[in-house]
Amino acid sequence: MITWDEIDVDYELPSLTKGPITQLQLIKYAGASGDFNQIHTVPDYAKEAGLDGTIVHGMLVMGILGQMITSFAEPKMIKKYSAGFKSITRPGDTLVAKGIVKKKYEKDGEKLIDCRVYVEDSAGDLKVDGKVTIAF
């Protein structure tokens, strides 16, 4: 994999395209994660909650973004990972996970980068906006 020395600010992490997200995937994700909020799995419940239909777990989108991150860097290199949920994702949406290096620095003997990582749908709407700190 690429070394810390070879990376500069504005380096773009290889993007990852996933989808379209299916209702079946939401059912699998509910079981795997234990998040059984029915706005993700039961259309009638989602409508009662004022939605047009079921919506994708934000954490599934963060998981997809995590897949992009650990395709780029080893899991044990990840120090911090956070994500803010910006807009609703629906079944049928195709997602693109991206990342860009914002800061390169050394701290306590470690060589680090901070990246902005984010997920957009195929129309370019921002779904999740996050940050990851990676140690080399």
Add this chain to the structure above:
Amino acid sequence: MLDMSYLGKEFPEFIFEVDRSKIKELCLAIGDENPIFLNKEEAQKAGYKDTPASLTFPTLMNFWGYPEIWNRMTEMGIDIKKLLHAKEEYEYFSPIYPGDVITGKVKVDSMRASSAMDMVTFKSIYSRDGEEVLIAKMTIVVPKGENA
């Protein structure tokens, strides 16, 4: 109405035993087929003791380890049907492996109520053999009034 007396409250500790099949199940639900998470031999070739948990595994420990969180939220005055997940933050200190016996403790880290929304952050500290392996923070919001 948020019951602000919950601010700073710690909920009872819980134990979560990490199962290889749950590590795999989460990855497959995401569609992440990275062999490090799925195959012990591949993980060991990459220098891991076993298949490590993937980055968003802590959400699984929260929901499976402490499903009571939904009742706690209702008791706190959070309208579960209207809640939105605003932010999730992880700090990793050591990889989590199959067979690990993890102690989790959830605390109400911050609470804010305004005319537009309620916002609550839960902080979960996960330890193994008395050492912290991971800190997770989950922030939820409940829109109110015209935003609801």
